Amino acid sequence: MVRAPCCEKTGLNRGPWTPEEDQILVNHIHGFGHGNWRALPKQAGLLRCGKSCRLRWMNYLRPDIKRGNFTEEEEETIVQLHQKLGNRWSAIAASLPGRTDNEIKNVWHTHLKRRLVDPTMESGKQQKKKKKKKKKSESSNASTVDFIEESEMERFWLDALSMNAISTETPTDQSNSGFSSTTTIAAISIDPTDHGQPEDELHVAAEIESFWLDPLSIDFASPSTHYYNLFNSDNDMDFWQEVSVQFQEIF
DNA sequence: AATTTTCCCAACCGCTTGTCT
DNA sequence: AAGACAAGCGGTTGGGAAAAT
Numbered sequence: 001m002v003r004a005p006c007c008e009k010t011g012l013n014r015g016p017w018t019p020e021e022d023q024i025l026v027n028h029i030h031g032f033g034h035g036n037w038r039a040l041p042k043q044a045g046l047l048r049c050g051k052s053c054r055l056r057w058m059n060y061l062r063p064d065i066k067r068g069n070f071t072e073e074e075e076e077t078i079v080q081l082h083q084k085l086g087n088r089w090s091a092i093a094a095s096l097p098g099r100t101d102n103e104i105k106n107v108w109h110t111h112l113k114r115r116l117v118d119p120t121m122e123s124g125k126q127q128k129k130k131k132k133k134k135k136k137s138e139s140s141n142a143s144t145v146d147f148i149e150e151s152e153m154e155r156f157w158l159d160a161l162s163m164n165a166i167s168t169e170t171p172t173d174q175s176n177s178g179f180s181s182t183t184t185i186a187a188i189s190i191d192p193t194d195h196g197q198p199e200d201e202l203h204v205a206a207e208i209e210s211f212w213l214d215p216l217s218i219d220f221a222s223p224s225t226h227y228y229n230l231f232n233s234d235n236d237m238d239f240w241q242e243v244s245v246q247f248q249e250i251f
Numbered sequence: 252a253a254t255t256t257t258c259c260c261a262a263c264c265g266c267t268t269g270t271c272t
Numbered sequence: 273a274a275g276a277c278a279a280g281c282g283g284t285t286g287g288g289a290a291a292a293t
Contacts, residue, residue, distance in 0.1 A: 014262085014263080015261090015262075015263095015286090015287090016261070016262075016287090017261090017262090036278080037278075037279070038277085038278065038279090050278085050279095051263085051264095051278095051279085052262075052263080054279075054280090055261090055262065055263080056261090056262085058280095059261075059262085060261080087282065087283085088281090088282085089281075089282065090280075090281060090282085101280095101281070101282080102260085102261075102262085102282095103260085103261095105282070105283085106259070106260055106261085107260095109259095110258070110259060110260080
């Protein structure tokens with residue numbers, strides 16, 4: 001029997017996702033969940049197949065995804081689990097919270113497999129490369145929702161925020177114009193053309209603080225395309241304590 | 252400075268598994 | 273029990289970026 005295609009391919013977008021598509025998908029899932037991946041693209045107004053939407057969400061947009069380089073401990077865990085489980089990437093991923101099977105698979109094929117053959121592999125050139133890459137990713141603007149957890153505090157807030165974002169409100173505006181207030185809580189949208197350098201920490205901190213003081217003060221419908229990483233590791237503890245106070249007052 | 256090679260990772264493909272009728 | 277459908281999984285690939293020449 002010939003297997004039916006997972007979806008009608010004609011007229012559907014393929015390849016890399018645009019920030020706009022990401023926004024639509026995130027908005028839709030925060031508002032309505034993802035009960036049926038096959039039906040989701042139509043409901044959300046996306047020209048993608050359900051499988052592609054699922055993959056994008058599971059591997060990239062999910063708020064609990066941990067981004068950035070793998071730690072030595074994580075890499076060690078992967079190596080050990082791979083010895084036990086083989087190429088069962090999803091089983092390995094289950095032991096590494098925030099990491100996806102796809103990411104683990106990539107890391108295995110690009111670093112760890114070779115390192116097992118040649119234990120000196122990670123020295124010199126490779127490390128240099130990694131450093132450079134890390135630096136680049138730190139200084140660049142996230143092109144989409146980009147969560148980087150560096151501390152338990154940030155992890156706590158990420159969880160708390162995402163739960164409240166889902167449970168307290170339902171978006172009323174399903175147009176493609178931007179984040180609704182519910183989805184922007186974890187990814188505040190900032191228009192770089194309005195405010196000079198998007199990486200301007202002081203401005204971003206002020207913007208975020210004003211959000212906590214007045215949740216309606218930010219124009220969430222703005223069609224801007226830069227999302228600042230609210231959980232930036234550079235934010236100090238005082239900042240997060242202030243956020244904590246505001247959070248308690250609001251909720 | 253230009254070109255080629257290598258590396259990395261997001262996304263795709265097709266098979267398997269689970270669930271429902 | 274069997275078929276249809278959806279979701280999950282692992283292998284593979286394409287293209288962009290960085291490094292090497």
